[in-house]
Amino acid sequence: MKQTFAIGIGGAAGQGVATPGDIFAKIFSRRGLHLNAYNAYQSIIRGGHTFLTIRTGPEKVTNMGDRIDLMIPLNQDTMDRHLGLLSAGAACIFNADTIKPGTPASGVQLCPLPVSKLADITRNKVAQNTLAIGAGLSMMGIGFQSLEDVIKEQFQKKGDAVVAENVGVARAGYDYAASNFKPFSNPLPKTENRYAILSGNTAMAMGGAAGGVKFYCAYPMSPATGVLHWMAAHARKAGIMVRQVEDEIGVINMAIGAAHAGVRSMCATSGGGFALMSEGLGMSAMIETPVVVIDCQRAGPSTGVPTKTEQGDLWQMLGAAFGDYPRVIAAPLDIGDCFKLIPEMFNIVDRFQCPGIVLCDLLLSEGRLSVDPKDLDFAPTIDRGELITTGNGASSESATNGGYKRYLITKSGISPRAIPGVPGYTHTAGTDEHDENGVLISDEFTNPTKRRAMMEKRMRKMGGIEATVPPPALLGPRNADVTLIGWGSTKGVIEEACELLNEQGISANQLQIRWLVPLHGQAILDILKGSRHTIIVENNYSGQFARYLRSETSYVPSGYIRKYDGEPFMPHHVVEAVKQQLAGKTNLSVPVHEIMV
């Protein structure tokens, strides 16, 4: 079993849960440790309850895990809600002045801090947080210097006096714990590795910048807003035009307008905003102007649970906009993949001149992960496809003799795309059905032969796209007792569930789907032919991927594990469900989430 250590920090929104989280994250990453952070929160700016889990370790940490080693409740509510999550070996550090502990499980260490004795709480309102960080690091066996460095960075703008005061408070907590609390049994090691810590939203924004995105626009919507925030903050350094638009209808249309002018153009939203964008996606396909739309799924329908995760938008993506048209849909597998997928998606949509959808979710969008900086490649391959610009040696009017056909019928379905401003290639791109020249055939010129030819031309592109994206591959031992099938963000938790199952004598492997459209149905069938027991794991009510897989391949798995309470899977949810299903008790498991936020 991997060595990991998880900290849970809980409090009301506005109480400063994020800052201790950031400080721990920085210290772990500078120690060369991996980490994964997930914040369970509510749609409220002040008050409510939020619970941040930071899990670290020397090896890759792919999910929040099952266990909390250290809990820091910032208020009574957190203590009452979550003390029961702690098991033997865990500890709880709390402000003894304001919080009454409950009765913990045996082997759980209660660590009361006499906050008003250790710090001047009239001067320092977050003294309890700083003391707890100091105490926690002391018990983890991490030297004080690393905390002092981070505090200096954090408060340097406020001047030396503030730095000195906070260092002093942290030191008091550190020393108090050293003489009063029992340290954790396995101190966290140190490695020479260095990681970047980032959210999926930051990763997708940076992936866009790396992939040559020059235009980004959005309307704020949780959990996609982080993409806008990164883009806006870095727009001028990265040379990206970033606009906040009046609504998502405006967003998609503005993005397509910019894309039509010849730049790589992207936008991000969540399910509700995406619904408003649907008609625009059809336009992108019809006028053959590529655009990339990110959908960060949250629990729906309607306003739903804005701060909670779900994989419930798959069928909206599959069915977005009326009519048949070529589209590409991919779901990033982890936060590092959020970065990598964006340039890949742009190369495909540029080559095939159609819309591309990145189907992310709150778990990745707002979660944070340690990523090797080498995996944040700012020089990925850029393939803009058959684009005619003045810059790439487009010929003059005489060379085309007015014969340029924007929607030329070709074997691949791809027609060379001229951008406005190039002499000799004027044409109109119409959302009405049109002929090769772009002339509308939908009004008095309606023509079944031309309509059929154009429809087939556009749809032929799907064959090329399928040949371009790789089929999925099986992870883990070929010959296993059970195959777990997931898509997108569940990769990490299923991976850990497989490890746990293997440790418990049940061999398990994993098929994780990244490219949803095109699906590579035959390749999937070929893989699953060798599986003894198959279970589809997904974060929604109706088994959206299971239904999609069946519609594409007629494949029916042995069972299903689903979760639709707003929270992500934890490894033991999957492990326990698999055991139940292998024992023949059920073929549909809906694990209960134990952390109440």
Next chain:
Amino acid sequence: MATGVAPPELQKIADFKGKVDPDWCPGCGDFGVLAAVQKALVELQIPNHNVVTISGIGCSSNFPGFIETYGMHTLHGRALAVATGMKLANHELTVLVTGGDGDGFGIGGNHFLHTMRRNVDLLYIVMDNQIYGLTTGQTSPTSRVGMKTKSMPFGNIEAPVNPISLALAAGATFIARGYSAEQKHLTELIKQGIKHKGFSFLDVFSPCVTYNHDNTYQWFKPRVKKLEDDPAFDSADWTAAMGKSLLWDDEIPIGKFFERTDVPTLHGAEPVLNEGPLVRHGLRIPVDTARSFIEELM
């Protein structure tokens, strides 16, 4: 010519003649708008490949297909949003947006409002016929109270939008009204609108001869009065413009209501565009910049 350098080829009306002839009803006001736009582009000598004509959906929105420029025939109501993206991605292009009253003031009303306050540098021509034509004659946002249509057979009971007052309130920096039967006057307004640096709004009375039997050429003729003929009127005076915009019935002003040139355009206000049109920027982030982005996360 004595020297060896050939003069640049002059733009002619023929250069702006579309791939197909308009399929508007005979007598439709939109013919006059098309002709005036073509004349204005020739008079301004803008090469057709540097012009993008963008429309939504409706009779008048078929416009881009009837003029030879780069064109986009987008979605109902969305032309201004598309045009904003186009202009920001390549601000050297002359962007014309064409459409009708339903497209612009009904389904596209939100974009109309926000494009004005952003002062996007483009000319928006609304062919205002006060009726939905392509859907065969329903009430539009500019239909007058009492007007009988297929969707309001007992007469419209809703007050119409006043596009000129709305544009004044929303901060448009060039606001004019034309009449498709006044060709010379309209051509002049189009030229001014193209030359204006910022959002130019041109509402054009473009009678629907098939479905609007109230606001006909005969109805407009005695009523339209050119603002240019009123020596007391100053188009730099916003309050005076607002006053004129409220006139209807006996006297309906046409001409330039308002212009101000002291507001930066959207593309002009964004330093990212200081080094030229976005479309010509390199795709790669400089190595040092990329490294700084990653270091922020460490």
